[in-house]
Amino acid sequence: MDEYIDKADIEARKRALQVFRERFKEIFEQIKRGENPTIMLPKRTLANTIYDEKRKLLLLGPEKLRRSFFDLHESKKFMQTLLMARIIYEALERDEYPTIRDLYYRGKHTIVYREPGGRRHEENTWDEQRESDAVIRDIEVFTGLLREEMLILSKEKGKVVGNMRIRSGNDIIDLSKMGHGAYAIEPTPDLIEFIDVDAEYVLVVEKDAVFQQLHRIGFWKRHKAILITSAGQPDRATRRFVRRLNEELGLPVYILTDADPYGWYIYSVFKIGSITLSYESERLATPKARFIGVSMTDIFGHGKKKPYLTEQERRNYIIKAKDADIKRAYELRNYRWFQTKKWQIEIDIFLKKKAKLEIEAMTSKGLRFLADKYLPEKIETGDWIE
Amino acid sequence: MDEYIDKADIEARKRALQVFRERFKEIFEQIKRGENPTIMLPKRTLANTIYDEKRKLLLLGPEKLRRSFFDLHESKKFMQTLLMARIIYEALERDEYPTIRDLYYRGKHTIVYREPGGRRHEENTWDEQRESDAVIRDIEVFTGLLREEMLILSKEKGKVVGNMRIRSGNDIIDLSKMGHGAYAIEPTPDLIEFIDVDAEYVLVVEKDAVFQQLHRIGFWKRHKAILITSAGQPDRATRRFVRRLNEELGLPVYILTDADPYGWYIYSVFKIGSITLSYESERLATPKARFIGVSMTDIFGHGKKKPYLTEQERRNYIIKAKDADIKRAYELRNYRWFQTKKWQIEIDIFLKKKAKLEIEAMTSKGLRFLADKYLPEKIETGDWIE
Incomplete structure (x- = not known):
């Protein structure tokens, strides 16, 4: 022993x-x-x-x-x-x-x-x-x-902070006491035990640097969120961890990515699973995950919805889509789970404007703008895409 | 406020x-x-x-x-x-x-x-x-x-576990109580306060997956080590954190990478700094860092030193060097800090055999081999490269 x-x-x-x-x-x-x-x-x-x-x-x-x-x-x-x-x-x-x-x-x-x-x-x-x-x-x-x-291990990129305690191995870890650092999720997240949780939702941020920013100004404390980053394309452990938070604790899950087909695909992997590894979806995917943004309608507005960016900001922040982005958008448009009205509007705006945008454009308007206006407002008014 | x-x-x-x-x-x-x-x-x-x-x-x-x-x-x-x-x-x-x-x-x-x-x-x-x-x-x-x-933040990949407590922000974090997960190092490591440390050395592992393995079998508990991964090419925060452990706590630092010029370069960035950003070296580099392996003499032996791999294992594990590896090796050979006797032997064996090896070849011999024989034996007998 x-x-x-x-x-x-x-x-x-x-x-x-x-x-x-x-x-x-x-x-x-x-x-x-x-x-x-x-x-x-x-x-x-x-x-x-x-x-x-x-x-x-x-x-x-x-x-x-x-x-x-x-x-x-x-x-x-x-x-x-x-x-x-x-x-x-x-x-x-x-x-x-x-x-x-x-x-x-x-x-x-x-x-x-x-x-x-x-x-x-x-x-x-x-x-x-x-x-x-x-x-x-x-x-x-x-x-x-x-x-x-x-017990096959792998490298892991996912990190988490928030008002919750977990048991992993022989330790109890308080995820609200990580200082400016974070808890790096283990490769076998099914062995984690959720002990107590005081949060209203889960926010998953694609980019580690934006996670660091939101963490540093106490976003998760102010808004009672569990804050997670996948640091790019999510690995299996991060996906499983997010799924468990949604399924076992009933927490809504919001995914924040860049406004481009690559970001949409990250959302899609969290929500539906990866096409080549569909057998894992049943355990790793979070079908109820919501795309919080950055959406094309956030950038350009749509119908009665006003854009979050001014004309001037759009001029400075928008990046011209590459051919590969456009090709990817056409592919995604054919996936069944992107064939909802809201997603078709997103993809259509993208294909018409040929424009993409990074989350950092939102933090450039001020980190407080992202943390205290953009995200809470969108969550409150239900301005996400299923 | x-x-x-x-x-x-x-x-x-x-x-x-x-x-x-x-x-x-x-x-x-x-x-x-x-x-x-x-x-x-x-x-x-x-x-x-x-x-x-x-x-x-x-x-x-x-x-x-x-x-x-x-x-x-x-x-x-x-x-x-x-x-x-x-x-x-x-x-x-x-x-x-x-x-x-x-x-x-x-x-x-x-x-x-x-x-x-x-x-x-x-x-x-x-x-x-x-x-x-x-x-x-x-x-x-x-x-x-x-x-x-x-207070400019950035994405961070570095993780740490070990017998030490730190203060970060308003929290005190016990790095020996991370379960199967780890502590993700913050982007401003100069603001970390070391509270107490009970360790004999720092082991930095290039590969996150190998870090996960060593962590899971309790390597750092058995050998009183602070275990760190840079998850590939180290970022600034990981380099600064390692430097502080060496300088302020006097802990020897050992770097474990793949046996190839890319691994040597990772070691070099930890030890000397990056050539294009030399102004940071004074704060981020750890001039006393030691290359623990995997070395070419570990693979092939040299003089009286016996190799850790059998002929059969070499046949199965060795990867043929690519042209880019060989070109890189010639470049590194010209750097002043690689012009020591031990490094010249390393580079010469590499150029002669045109062979590289991943750390995983060592864990394939058994994780216990890596953790309980290879690493402790090399540290005990001083079989590292300065």
């Missing part, structure tokens, strides 16, 4: 080992029965990725994939899957905390074999991490366990 | 405002005397960047630059400098916390003027952030204040 390892991790390992034994037992049974060992798992293809209108989530569809040992096209993939499963199983047993990069290295070797005639063959288990990562995803889908539940 | 703003910030503002008034007073005096207003400041050029052998730091040399209002070549730069100084001064007075991006936006506008003959001219204050950033650096050099002392 290692005094430095906490109990939640030990319990999580036991659960994962149990699931592995149950799910892979069938393969041993097949071998014992003299059958062709076969793994069946949902297809992780775009064609098998379905947008669930009701739950507002990207999910894997019903199509299954067979992966058999005695099938020339599938035997390498079959063996890769079992090799990776073994490596993860061993890591779980040995109290290891591998990363996906470790798992790639651990499995990487060359298999040498000779034909009965004597001819020598060499085959690498995998050459690139892309291959081993795909196998890890297959194992996630096959076992129904997220990699975090297998 | 704003209850949410802490006293350290108010004091810092007062100090910065005072320095601004003193330094810029001379220009008002010049105008009052009817002279050509002129700013004199050290040249921030490569030619005026000097490696101080004794202090082992990159510093600005004695060359000065004159920037006058009535000089056609310099008047725009002169006006930009005064414009930026005004914006920073106002932000200090108004309790703002701008970022360099904000400062760019705040100053960005078009000046329109007509010749006596009526011809209309337009001139932008600046077009790109590159320009306004250069002006901020000039003001740092001119005032002798780092941007952090002007």
Whole structure:
């Protein structure tokens, strides 16, 4: 027994080992029965990725994939899957905390074999991490366990401050007592326990520097918010943490990004999930997340809504959209979850004006403007996009 | 008086405002005397960047630059400098916390003027952030204040855990009670107060994912270390924080990076400073920082030293160096601070083998190998590079 390892991790390992034994037992049974060992798992293809209108989530569809040992096209993939499963199983047993990069290295070797005639063959288990990562995803889908539940760690960028206390490992952490710094979210946010929370909503800021500014003037204290930054494209832990705040504590979640298709996509990843990894959405996405801004109607106004920027400010702050932005906007316009009236207005204004804007343009008007007028006013009047 | 703003910030503002008034007073005096207003400041050029052998730091040399209002070549730069100084001064007075991006936006506008003959001219204050950033650096050099002392904030990636307590803002934070998460370092680390520390050394890990792993198995508890990650190329706050731990607390600092020229450069930025920003080195660099690994002699051995990797492991883990890596290695070999015997051996082995290695190769041998054998053994036997 290692005094430095906490109990939640030990319990999580036991659960994962149990699931592995149950799910892979069938393969041993097949071998014992003299059958062709076969793994069946949902297809992780775009064609098998379905947008669930009701739950507002990207999910894997019903199509299954067979992966058999005695099938020339599938035997390498079959063996890769079992090799990776073994490596993860061993890591779980040995109290290891591998990363996906470790798992790639651990499995990487060359298999040498000779034909009965004597001819020598060499085959690498995998050459690139892309291959081993795909196998890890297959194992996630096959076992129904997220990699975090297998105690696989990764780098994390997400930070949080606010009026709440959490338990992580053996510690209780008061997220309102972080000084000018912040709490860096752990890679296994399902093991966090929410102890008490005194907040009215969650504000997720795309940019770390804007998070620092809002934190420093006490935004979350003034407005009873949990303040989070994803520091760009959100990682899995930040997404899961935000989802849990929304689902378990019932806190509304507002996402603040730059006014451009890249910012919209960040919002989309928080809300719907990533298209290539739809199997995780069910656990990581926050379907009720709201886009608070910066919106195109904030910049230019629309109908009765007045813009937050003057003509002069627009002239100084607006950035001309690049071809890649415009291409991205056309793509997003086709996604089902962007086919609401408000989003179509946003995208149309963007395509007409070919203009984008950074959050910093709002802080240039004064940090107090962003903190004490723009954000509270938009939240109060319901001026967000679902 | 704003209850949410802490006293350290108010004091810092007062100090910065005072320095601004003193330094810029001379220009008002010049105008009052009817002279050509002129700013004199050290040249921030490569030619005026000097490696101080004794202090082992990159510093600005004695060359000065004159920037006058009535000089056609310099008047725009002169006006930009005064414009930026005004914006920073106002932000200090108004309790703002701008970022360099904000400062760019705040100053960005078009000046329109007509010749006596009526011809209309337009001139932008600046077009790109590159320009306004250069002006901020000039003001740092001119005032002798780092941007952090002007309460200019920025995004921060650095994280820390360990047996120490600090005061930041109005809070006391126990860095040994962060659960599986970590403390995200604030953008103004000079305002941090070290309260008590029970550690024998500082280990800085380049990679966040490896930091997560070492943290999770309690490395810093077992070995009485302060564990830090820079999450790649270190930002200013992380560098300043590490420097203060070394200088004020006398803790040895070990830097752990990948075994490649990119990792060496990260070490170099911690130790010597960045070549383009040598004026900050005096405050941000840690001249006594030690490169703990992963070294080329760890991989291949050298003389009596046995390698940590077997022949088989080298075959699986080593990555072929790219042309860019080799070019970088030749550049680094010419830097004065890499011209020590140990570094020349490192670079020579790299150039001969054309091989690089990630830290993860060490964790693939087992996280316990990295934590309980490799690192402690190297620290105990003094197997680092100065």
